[in-house]
Amino acid sequence: FGLDSSYEAAVIEMGMSHQGEISRMSMSCQPDVAAITNIGISHIENLGTQENILKAKLEILDGAAYDAPLILCRDDKLLAGVQLHSDRKVYYYSVSKKDCDVYASGVKTVDNSITFTINYEGGKIAAQINCLGEHNVKNALAAFCVGLALDIPPEDIVKGIAQFKPEGLRQNVTVIDGVTYIVDCYNAAPDSMKASLSVLSQAQAEGKRICVLGDMLELGKNSKTYHRNVGEYVAASKADLLYCFGEDSKCYIEGAEKKGFAKENCRHFESRDDLAAALKEVVAKGDAVLFKGSRGMKLEEVFNALTK
Known part of the structure; x- marks a missing residue:
């Protein structure tokens, strides 16, 4: 970690995927x-x-x-x-x-x-x-x-x-050409999805609130159910549009529509390029856009294509 005697303290995150x-x-x-x-x-x-x-x-x-x-x-x-x-x-x-x-x-x-x-x-x-x-x-x-x-x-x-400010791919909020982007592509699970949707709902936006969601990975046999539940969170949030990428992300749309989210405001995409192209057509000054998905979905590539 590069730690030596010049440091008084270190904050260590201990992540895991298995016991032990x-x-x-x-x-x-x-x-x-x-x-x-x-x-x-x-x-x-x-x-x-x-x-x-x-x-x-x-x-x-x-x-x-x-x-x-x-x-x-x-x-x-x-x-x-x-x-x-x-x-x-x-x-x-x-x-x-x-x-x-x-x-x-x-x-x-x-x-x-x-x-x-x-x-x-x-x-x-x-x-x-x-x-x-x-x-x-x-x-x-x-x-x-x-x-x-x-x-x-x-x-x-x-x-x-x-003094804290989010950095990198963890709920990093940035404003580019009048559009507020929330880039949160480091990891994803239902709790962190709900947290990011609350950030989107609280973000200042004179225009639309758009959530761009990728799959949540490693959720096991109940994965589709968890994705539907997140779709219900979307319907309960202040989001106006739901754009999805990934196989299980189709379940976001099912959950959102079940709770009354307008079908015409939901879209699913087979590739990041198609998703980026569609976003370029709808994102406008005053909008707020959330990018959230598991690390493996690489939604930051969509953000980079949209803002380059």
């Missing part, structure tokens, strides 16, 4: 603080159930000291029920539950940022994130808990949170 993988990484990293943000269904094809995903993520404690704090999101039903057989300090955070160690209140969207108050045992403090989506408020609360666990002054924590 996070355990090995935790034993290598020996974390001083551990955080789990949610239990979704990514890689459920390999792990079978969400309960097994929870077990795999709790492997983060395998290399941690017995007194290393654990940070959990209480808004996640599986994390809310975690029982630890130790005296380890657990920090719970939430966007709504006031009986947590840290919770948010007064959440407001202002332009392309969100302001809110962080409530904690020592008091409350104003905070701002320069991105959209309730999930990013949760991420900020998780970061705040990490800061508390490391005895960082709350004033310094919120200053750091305010």
Whole structure:
């Protein structure tokens, strides 16, 4: 990682697709603080159930000291029920539950940022994130808990949170020729799809809101059902057009139409080139466009073709 003695701390993401993988990484990293943000269904094809995903993520404690704090999101039903057989300090955070160690209140969207108050045992403090989506408020609360666990002054924590900006292919919001693009092509699962659709709904747009969705991969035998469910999310969002690419993405349209999304506002494409060509005909100044799909769908190529 290029880490040497000049660094005081490192934030390490421990991803996995099978049991045992996070355990090995935790034993290598020996974390001083551990955080789990949610239990979704990514890689459920390999792990079978969400309960097994929870077990795999709790492997983060395998290399941690017995007194290393654990940070959990209480808004996640599986994390809310975690029982630890130790005296380890657990920090719970939430966007709504006031009986947590840290919770948010007064959440407001202002332009392309969100302001809110962080409530904690020592008091409350104003905070701002320069991105959209309730999930990013949760991420900020998780970061705040990490800061508390490391005895960082709350004033310094919120200053750091305010400096965050999405980069690369993770919900990167950029404005080109008056069009707001949300490029979120690093990964995809139902929970992250729902989160990205909330960002599209909150984004400033004088014109249309267009969601461009690719397949969610590695979801196993219930993949089509999960895709239909996401289509229902689309219908419940502020999206005006639904453009899809990938075999299972046809199920997005089925789910959206089931919930009343206009059939004429849905299109499926067999190639990225055809999708890009169609978008060039409809995207106009003032629109907001979301690109969301699994890494293997390479929707960033469609974005690049549209904006070059």
